[in-house]
Each structure stands twice: as C-alpha cells, then as structure tokens.
Amino acid sequence: MDPILQVDRLSISFTQYERGLRQRTLPVIRDLSLSLLPGQVAAVVGSSGSGKSLLAHGILGLLPYNSRMDGTILYRGEPLTQRRAEALRGREMVLVPQGVTYLDPLMTVGPQVRRGRRDDAARAECRNVLARYGLGPETEDLYPFELSGGMARRVLIASAVAEHPSLVIADEPTPGLDARAAGRILGHFRELAEEGTAVLLITHDLELSLTIAHRVFVLYAGETVEEAAAADFAAGGLRHPYTRALWNALPQNGFTPIPGTQPYPGELAEGCQFAPRCPRCRPECRTGTLPTVPLRGGAVRCRFPEGGDI
16 A cells, blocks of 8 residues: 655755844754555654644645755655645645634634535535534534534534545644543544544654554654554564653653753754763764664664664
C-alpha cells in the first residue's frame, strides 16, 4: 500500500528582524520525515516548541509570508504544491484545530457544518454527521457559546469530516478535557481510520496517543528522532533516549524527569540536539550531522541508540 502522505527532509524557517533592519533566519523544523498510510493513525508527539503544529500548517499550506519551506511533501504520490494544497484543503485534506475559537461565534452550528449550503441533501447530511458524534438535531440551532467544551470539539470534528476527507490532521484536539472525554474524542479519530481515512494526530500527550495510534513519530527540537510502532512502547522496543525519557516520565512508569530543557530554535548546535540531556551521550554525538536510519522495524536519529549501537 502506498502512503497517502509522504514528508521527506522537511525544513521550515522564518526570517525575523532584530536590531533595526538586521535580519536573521530562525530554523524551527529541520530534516523532518514521516509517512502515513490510508487507514492509519500516526501520532506526532513532542514537547511544546518541537514543531508539531508548524508541521500541520506546512502540510496544509498555511505558513505565514516570512516563512521558507524546503524538502518534499507528496500527497497520493504527487508533489503537494501551495496551489494544490489550497485546492485540496477543506475537502480531501482537513484540519481539526486545537482551539474551539475556530468556530464562528456569530453563526449557529448548522450553517457552519453545511458550509452555507441550504439544500435538503446538505441538511440531511448535517444531521447525520452530528448524530454520529452524539449531537442531536437541536445542536444545529445553537451558537458556539452555548456548547460545552466537549460538544464544541465534536462539532469541529463533524465539520471536518462532513466532506469525507482522505486525510485528517488533528492538531492537539483534546486540550482542557478530562481523560474520559479526551478518550472519547480520540476514539472518533480511530473510527475514521477504520473506515480508510488517514489520520495525523499532533499531540504532546504520549499516553493518550498510544490508545489509538498505529505508529508514533517523536519530535525533538524540530527533528524526527524516532519512528516506532505504538506496540514498541509497552514492549520495550524503543530506540532513542529521548523517546525512552518520555515513556519513563509517565506516572505509571515512575514519573522520572530528565534534567535540562529543549533548545530554542535560535540555540541549535551541531550534532545531536538532545546530547546535553542524554545519559548515553559521547563526544562524537556533539559533532557532524546525524541521519535517520532504519532500526528494528522503525527508524532513529541517534549514533548510540537503545538496544545496540548503529
């Protein structure tokens, strides 16, 4: 089966002004790669500032004017140019945003889900898609301020999938929800995948992502440091020390913190970005460029990975 989405060596940087008219280039994503198959849920996890949301905006062609994007993005095997992304966005490729403020506060739910259409077929489809997510027909006449947080997020999902997309990008879809409500929301994405939709889940919540994901891509300082099957986490098959640290930081795994912080985009150094915090760091980790290499059914960007050196 061919990937529906293929991101290869993606880099995104921004031009900023400092000290008057002096410009500088700020790299935020560097050499990031991932692939996504139809019917698959792929989770992109990492701490704040690792480039997760920026990845979503880059795929959908929503980057600001002062950005630069290099690398290759293929959708259904063809280059995803800016023009093509604009044509597919909202139809074949949809975004479920992290903020419920994306709903128009001056418009009731029904017209937003129907996207302005008023014909009988559109109204019937609207009722059906709302019912799928546990929302009654009365929801059509409610304004966003009348919705609970969970209801608003289900409306966002309903609005996104009403066009029967092939690719759904969910950017932090569960902030502020308790574990039970968040689990229900994520369950809806797994249902979409079971129907053949490819789902790219962007989240900082590793524990929740593992409940629905088939594969996990771990980001650190704008780079993909590991690709792993979801089953590798519980089975002890992790490859990168940072992924292991994320796993060990979960409450059920000891709640073990790691010292230090992720570097800011303007502070990136040569070699491995995780080196200053890594218990396996050696002098050669701090020099050169680290490629991503296949290892035990996944991939890792590390010279001395967990479970054996490369």
